[in-house]
Amino acid sequence: MKRRDALKRLAALGLLATAAPSFAKENEKFCDVYTKYRPQIKNRNWMKIKDPKHPTKGELKHTPDIKIDETNTKGFTKIEVTLGKNGIIHPSSKEHYIDFIEVYADNELVGKTVFEPGEAMGYISYNVKLNGSKTIKAVAGCNIHGIWENKISI
Numbered sequence: 001m002k003r004r005d006a007l008k009r010l011a012a013l014g015l016l017a018t019a020a021p022s023f024a025k026e027n028e029k030f031c032d033v034y035t036k037y038r039p040q041i042k043n044r045n046w047m048k049i050k051d052p053k054h055p056t057k058g059e060l061k062h063t064p065d066i067k068i069d070e071t072n073t074k075g076f077t078k079i080e081v082t083l084g085k086n087g088i089i090h091p092s093s094k095e096h097y098i099d100f101i102e103v104y105a106d107n108e109l110v111g112k113t114v115f116e117p118g119e120a121m122g123y124i125s126y127n128v129k130l131n132g133s134k135t136i137k138a139v140a141g142c143n144i145h146g147i148w149e150n151k152i153s154i
């Protein structure tokens with residue numbers, strides 16, 4: 001078997017980490033939670049909704065749902081991210097969970113959270129200084145189903 005074929009098969013099985021979030025590299029040595037559960041993280045492939053007009057339940061379950069709320073008197077805007085969309089919420093168990101969420105304003109990281117398997121669900125709320133940003137992007141990792149992102153214009 002050629003090397004490329006072997007890599008494709010590993011990637012299809014989710015056994016090959018083809019990409020890692022910036023979080024993983026930056027904080028690996030600082031974050032005990034992430035390091036502790038690293039063996040449970042089986043998939044670091046970037047995933048995409050195949051047909052955005054007709055997303056599957058599995059795709060909706062992994063899509064970060066971004067909500068922009070009010071701006072407070074200090075000039076910070078409340079941003080909430082939930083996994084997933086349309087009431088199809090991603091589970092949180094010891095075996096299957098959202099392990100992190102990152103939030104970007106115009107591609108600048110403004111917040112990141114790591115979750116304990118089975119102890120916290122995939123949800124964050126930050127107050128963010130938007131500084132005229134035009135987009136908000138959320139990136140989230142499922143330990144089994146890979147890394148998913150969503151971006152909205154504001």
Ligand SMILES: [Fe+2]
Binds near residue numbers: 143145
């Ligand atoms: Fe999942």
